[in-house]
Amino acid sequence: MGSTMGGNFVIAGGSQGIGLELVRLLGLSADQVDVYSRSVDNLKVTDRIKHYVCDFTDPEIQFADLPESIHGVAYCPGSINLRSFRALKPEEFRMDLEVNLIGAVRFLQACLPGLKKAATDGTAGVVLFSTVAVGQGMPMHASIAAAKGAVEGLTRSLAAEWAPKIRVNCLAPALTETPLASRFFATPESSEKMAAQYPLRRTGRPNDVASLARFLLLPDAGWITGQVIGVDGGMSSLRA
Numbered sequence: 461m462g463s464t465m466g467g468n469f470v471i472a473g474g475s476q477g478i479g480l481e482l483v484r485l486l487g488l489s490a491d492q493v494d495v496y497s498r499s500v501d502n503l504k505v506t507d508r509i510k511h512y513v514c515d516f517t518d519p520e521i522q523f524a525d526l527p528e529s530i531h532g533v534a535y536c537p538g539s540i541n542l543r544s545f546r547a548l549k550p551e552e553f554r555m556d557l558e559v560n561l562i563g564a565v566r567f568l569q570a571c572l573p574g575l576k577k578a579a580t581d582g583t584a585g586v587v588l589f590s591t592v593a594v595g596q597g598m599p600m601h602a603s604i605a606a607a608k609g610a611v612e613g614l615t616r617s618l619a620a621e622w623a624p625k626i627r628v629n630c631l632a633p634a635l636t637e638t639p640l641a642s643r644f645f646a647t648p649e650s651s652e653k654m655a656a657q658y659p660l661r662r663t664g665r666p667n668d669v670a671s672l673a674r675f676l677l678l679p680d681a682g683w684i685t686g687q688v689i690g691v692d693g694g695m696s697s698l699r700a
């Protein structure tokens with residue numbers, strides 16, 4: 461696969477939000493994009509973009525239809541369960557770990573043979589998702605920050621274990637306008653209030669994050685691995 465693409469990509473959670481935009485971008489020039497999620501939602505299935513129904517929290521999950529050779533994998537399912545630590549039940553921590561971490565583990569273990577096969581003539585890419593709330597402590601984020609902190613650890617461990625052939629990187633977005641975060645954009649006033657918190661004075665759009673995810677999956681990012689990259693309007697590093 462050259463930098464002008466082709467290749468087979470497998471996207472967990474590509475039916476809405478950031479994952480859907482990533483599928484749209486990859487679909488412009490990939491040979492095949494396979495999407496796994498519970499429902500097809502807004503995804504347009506074509507001869508090159510296929511959808512498979514699955515729930516990543518199901519311990520019996522099977523991925524029978526994975527391509528033999530996989531050039532890139534992204535795992536997009538996530539959660540935003542914001543509550544005080546006092547109100548959070550241990551079961552909620554477990555659920556956040558299931559969808560954010562264990563689902564990614566199940567998916568990557570299933571994809572590994574295909575990634576190895578594609579990586580024989582170059583490198584294959586993996587992209588995982590964290591949140592700005594891991595690098596910067598935020599109230600009400602204990603459960604999601606713990607789960608995504610585990611994803612960041614997984615990213616660096618796998619990047620080391622799978623080098624030099626399979627690159628593993630992680631994006632850490634701040635608030636992005638997707639169905640997952642829709643409650644923060646319920647009114648024009650709440651949207652404006654959110655936007656005002658960012659040095660760049662706006663919240664994220666799916667393309668802000670998906671375009672970097674696409675880049676990290678492709679050979680152009682062939683010397684980048686083990687990184688957690690903020691896509692956050694400057695929130696994690698600037699005081700404006």
Ligand SMILES: NC(=O)c1ccc[n+]([C@@H]2O[C@H](COP(=O)([O-])OP(=O)(O)OC[C@H]3O[C@@H](n4cnc5c(N)ncnc54)[C@H](OP(=O)(O)O)[C@@H]3O)[C@@H](O)[C@H]2O)c1
Binds near residue numbers: 476478538
């Ligand atoms: N949006 C934000 O503000 C924000 C901020 C920080 C980090 N992030 C992270 O960025 C990533 C993408 O977020 P997003 O906002 O694009 O999320 P989203 O709008 O909720 O989309 C998530 C995708 O994952 C699928 N999915 C969710 N749970 C699933 C499950 N149990 N099994 C199978 N598929 C599942 C959804 O489809 P179905 O519902 O059809 O299954 C959907 O296609 C997540 O990891 C999130 O934690 C987002």
